[in-house]
Amino acid sequence: MGSMAIDGLISGLKTTDLINQLMAVEAAPQDLLKTKVTSTQSLLTAYQSLNTSVSSLASYAKNSAKPTALDLFTATASAPSVSVTAGTGAAPGQLDLSVTSIAKAQVSVTAAMSEWPDSPATFTIVKADGSKVEITANSTSMSDIADAISASTAGVKAARVSAGKDGTTDLFRLQLTSAATGADGAFQVFRGTAADVTAGTATNVLAATGAATVTAASDASVTLWAGTPAEQVITSSTNSFADILPGVTINVTKVEASPVSVTVAKDSAALGKLAENLVANLTSVFNLIDSKSTVTKGTDSTGKPTVTAGVFIGNSTVREVTDRIMSAATSPVDGRSPSEIGISITKDGGVSYDSAKFQAALAKDPEGTLAMFQKVSARIGDAADSVSDQYNGTITQVITGQKSSLTSLNDQISSWDVRLAAQRAGLERTYSALEVSLSNLQAQSSWLTSQLAGLSSGSSSS
Incomplete structure (x- = not known):
């Protein structure tokens, strides 16, 4: 039912204004609840963004920790007519071969x-x-x-x-x-x-x-160690030879009597990119936390200065997430610091990647460098997973709690809507009754006045 507009027809009072002012006082607790909903929703949104970012970090780090993730090789041939592809199971190596025939269809x-x-x-x-x-x-x-x-x-x-x-x-x-x-x-x-x-x-x-x-139909053939007692001819019905070297495919397009050198080596650039992207994912998480942990100054619509605190300021859960991931990324591995392979803590508390340092370490000690990188990646993956797991992650549990709080607050606001509507209806009835009473009194006053006026006229005639 709509509200009754009864601005003082008899009393002259601004009844609607009076009721609105009284209702504003009554609605103060609900306004506090609405403010709480806004802040809770902001915090929930921030938690969800953080959880997404940490989950992405966990996925990348766990993939980087897999042994196959480091099977990155470059494969080259000394002749343009021979192409080489390194795949799963490849290993560094070098081999000379002669292309003695090309596969042909009849x-x-x-x-x-x-x-x-x-x-x-x-x-x-x-x-x-x-x-x-x-x-x-x-x-x-x-x-x-x-x-x-x-x-x-x-x-x-x-x-x-x-x-x-x-x-x-x-x-x-x-x-x-x-x-x-x-x-x-x-x-x-x-x-x-x-x-x-x-x-x-x-x-x-x-x-x-x-x-x-x-x-004539013929197979392709290559000769290894030509002219030696170990000479070996390998044939293929196509112009592709698989696994002459483990995990390596060699494709030929024409006869090459002179030896062609096939070389497989670790792809240091791709390995460096793997480490660089891991640190980029770490930085993305820390930057998100920093952006929501700062105090922002501004002005309101009237030009007055305002100060807005980030939703993560003083947040113990976020601090725990930061510490856990940072420790995983920078703590020593078997007594050696990750900074030795270019992963270091910055002066402002972030993490940086030094490509030159990583490549130098890779050139000096390939196995040791990659082993350290794998262990760091595995630790980061475990730490990030423990806080972002969709069932029992730290942030996930907090998000669940925030959603529950939001539901409770909205339920309370709905209850207040019912209560305030009843109070407004009561006030409107009270003021309406007041106007009716004043109208009755006014009518009685007019009747008495007319009666007295009639008595006065009769006395004057006598």
Whole structure:
């Protein structure tokens, strides 16, 4: 129900103003609750931002602590025709090899003909392993023959190629190409069924006059330790060689008679970036805490100076988070300071990264440097996880408490809304009754006045 607007019709009082002033006094406790809601919400939002930042740090640090995270290598070859990729399981090493052949697919062409010489057009492709694929085309046209070969399981693709004319008759050849490179892609083509091939009565299409094998199927090969008693030839059906060196893939594109040097080394730049990003994540957490732990000066709408305290000032939970993560990042590892590998405390209480120091330590003692970095990363990951874990992390538990407090405060405000509405309604009824009473008195006064005036007139007439 809306409020009754009863500004003193009889009394002349500004009833609405009086009720508003009285209600302002009554609503003071609710206003305090609303202020508390605002501050609690600000603190909750700050905690949530911090928890997100610390959780991100935990994830990065734990990943950096994994042994595979440090499997970062550069792989190079001394010839541009050879490319090298280092993957999981790679290790530093160097190897010389000669590229003696490149993997090729078989390419053959048939003799020129106007159409397939047999009807029905049945023929058989014999693969390198001796298996036979019998094919029957829809017709004797060279187009249908090509389509049937390409659609079969023989692993051969066919294309019809114009071969001129025989008088007025168009002639065509079939170019046949193995789908895969390597010696295992070799094939033969025979007129007739698979049984005819087995019986030795089928005609070899590629041995006919005018037919040819343009490119023979062959494997790629590289030679190790050429010219020595340890000489070894390694072949591949493709131009890619895997695990000649552990975790390394070598791709070749042309023959290289001169030895090609393949080198695998630790990627110091990538390892340095790993350490740099870890410190950047640490700095992000500390900067967030600092930004909410400062006093901000300003002015209000009237120009008066204001001072606003950061929501984390004096906060014991935040101080505990800071101490725990800082200790994990900078405490000694087996008696050695992380500053030896470039991770140091700054003068203002933050953490910095010195790239030159990290690279120098990595060059001097690769294993020791990476072992220290892993241990620091693991400690940071554990510390950050303990405060940001989604179930029992320190910050998570505080966030849960803040949400509960916020719910309780909003419930109290709602209760006050009901109470204040009842009080306003009561005041409005009281002042309305006052106006009614004053109206009645005024009416009585007017009647008495008229009666007295009548008595006075009668006395004067006598």
